[in-house]
Amino acid sequence: NAGVTQTPKFQVLKTGQSMTLQCAQDMNHNSMYWYRQDPGMGLRLIYYSASEGTTDKGEVPNGYNVSRLNKREFSLRLESAAPSQTSVYFCASSERGKGSPLHFGNGTRLTVT
């Protein structure tokens, strides 16, 4: 039982390049989330998916797109990376969404030069 698995662990991009961060969970959770973690700002929600087939914007969605491919997988895409997107990205899942504890992946450290 791996929980929440994120790939890759590290990535360096040049400004303007695109990439997709992958996330998969094996806990049969309905809800999945993408957060970014920046020093002094805590975790900020980028996008979330309350259930398979639905996605919603969080606090900082600009510059990102997401796909809830199926119940297990929730990917985050940067179409044209910018230095401001240098951050640590965390995927998380929860059973019901509202009020349920989150289970986090190990994170992806992204640097955009």
Added chain:
Amino acid sequence: AQRVTQPEKLLSVFKGAPVELKCNYSYSGSPELFWYVQYSRQRLQLLLRHISRESIKGFTADLNKGETSFHLKKPFAQEEDSAMYYCALSGLSVSARQLTFGSGTQLTVLP
């Protein structure tokens, strides 16, 4: 809007001393409050939630609705408590189902 404030970015205490990590929130309804912890080189994980009213690893947190606070306390800190701690809030309305995190407090327990 919901907001979580953790006023201390860094907190250092000596082993065996009491520790309190402060958390204040802003929310118009009745929220659910959580503490998450991230130990070095480990993933973020749930420490405790207010509705459980339990003690985890010696930590407790009481929801004070009058002061809109959910401070995390431990009477005798241990070196293994050194970590980043995040307070988080979940609103009870459908539109506020996602968690809002504070900016975090880095706790260092000195030997």
